[in-house]
Amino acid sequence: MFMMKRLTVWLIETAAEAVLLSLFMFAWWGYSDPVDRGFMFQLFIWAWGIFAIFMLGSGYLITTAILRIAWKNKRLWTYSAASTVLVLAHLQIFFLVASGWTTYERLPIQVASACIVFACTFVGGWILQKESSLNIAEKL
Numbered sequence: 001m002f003m004m005k006r007l008t009v010w011l012i013e014t015a016a017e018a019v020l021l022s023l024f025m026f027a028w029w030g031y032s033d034p035v036d037r038g039f040m041f042q043l044f045i046w047a048w049g050i051f052a053i054f055m056l057g058s059g060y061l062i063t064t065a066i067l068r069i070a071w072k073n074k075r076l077w078t079y080s081a082a083s084t085v086l087v088l089a090h091l092q093i094f095f096l097v098a099s100g101w102t103t104y105e106r107l108p109i110q111v112a113s114a115c116i117v118f119a120c121t122f123v124g125g126w127i128l129q130k131e132s133s134l135n136i137a138e139k140l
Contacts, residue, residue, distance in 0.1 A: 003069060005131060010068040013124040014051075014061065017116055022046035024112045057097075058090040068124075076129060080121040087117045 022043050033042055055061045063086055071079045091110055095101050 006069050006071075006128060007065070009124040009128055010065055013068075013120045014055065014064070015047075016120045018047040018051045018055065019043065020116045020120070021050050021113060024109075024116070025050075028108055028112075054090070054094055058094045060087065060090040063090070074129075076125050077122065079125050080118045083121040084114045084118045087113050 025046055026043075031039070031042070033039070064083055067079070067082060067086065071082075073079065088110060091106075091113060095106055
């Protein structure tokens with residue numbers, strides 16, 4: 001049962017990371033809607049692109065799913081730190097495959113991704129830790 005909770009939290013973390021990275025892209029490159037479909041539509045397209053191209057394409061989803069399900073350390077920040085290292089490693093893979101990115105273009109994306117992933121996974125870990133402690137208290 002707790003494994004399903006971990007998987008659910010991981011899904012929510014992943015969705016939040018994609019949406020927050022999309023918002024960052026809007027802030028960094030500016031919002032542009034040449035067809036006038038609306039902000040939410042553009043946000044969905046960016047989030048889907050980040051999810052499909054980066055997260056699926058680089059293998060980030062698989063590694064973070066395995067990490068979230070298997071992680072047993074009780075310290076709250078350790079999973080977040082490990083996930084941050086993973087996103088930075090997968091971004092390097094992504095940037096190598098999608099050549100042509102300058103350091104000026106990569107650095108803000110790397111910093112924003114690291115901050116967003118750390119924050120999302122920290123909150124997710126906190127929720128799991130709180131849920132775990134509530135379950136233990138109910139059993140007593």
